[in-house]
Amino acid sequence: MTGLPFHLALHILEAATFFKHEAYKNEKEYRFLEIYPQNSSPKVKQRTRRYSFVEYMELDWKSVNPEAFREIVVGPANWDVAHAFAESCLGQFGFDMNKVNLVPSRIPYRVP
Numbered sequence: 001m002t003g004l005p006f007h008l009a010l011h012i013l014e015a016a017t018f019f020k021h022e023a024y025k026n027e028k029e030y031r032f033l034e035i036y037p038q039n040s041s042p043k044v045k046q047r048t049r050r051y052s053f054v055e056y057m058e059l060d061w062k063s064v065n066p067e068a069f070r071e072i073v074v075g076p077a078n079w080d081v082a083h084a085f086a087e088s089c090l091g092q093f094g095f096d097m098n099k100v101n102l103v104p105s106r107i108p109y110r111v112p
Contacts, residue, residue, distance in 0.1 A: 034059055069095065075105030 020029070034057075036042055046053045061068060072090075074082040086102055 067099070069100060071101045071103060073105050074102055076107040079104055 020027075034042070042057050044055050044057055046055055048054075072086050074086055083102055087097065090097055090100055
């Protein structure tokens, strides 16, 4: 019984990774979960962010399901510049432009 709270908390935290807050419903994003064997650990990388480092892990989803990437929402700022950048990135990383839709964001752009 003494280990029950730990195991219960572990399962609750694991299940929580599959859910997002209701406020982000409009993003229509998916979460990916990568499972590692018990005696191994994922390769954690770091990138800079203004005044700190952010840890992240690369997920090689293209080798699992390259057709999963279907749409990029561009904007809300300059459509022409953002669209050209997105097309350039898609081409550079070998994506078929006929299989990825580029759509403008419906969020209104507000100048500060």
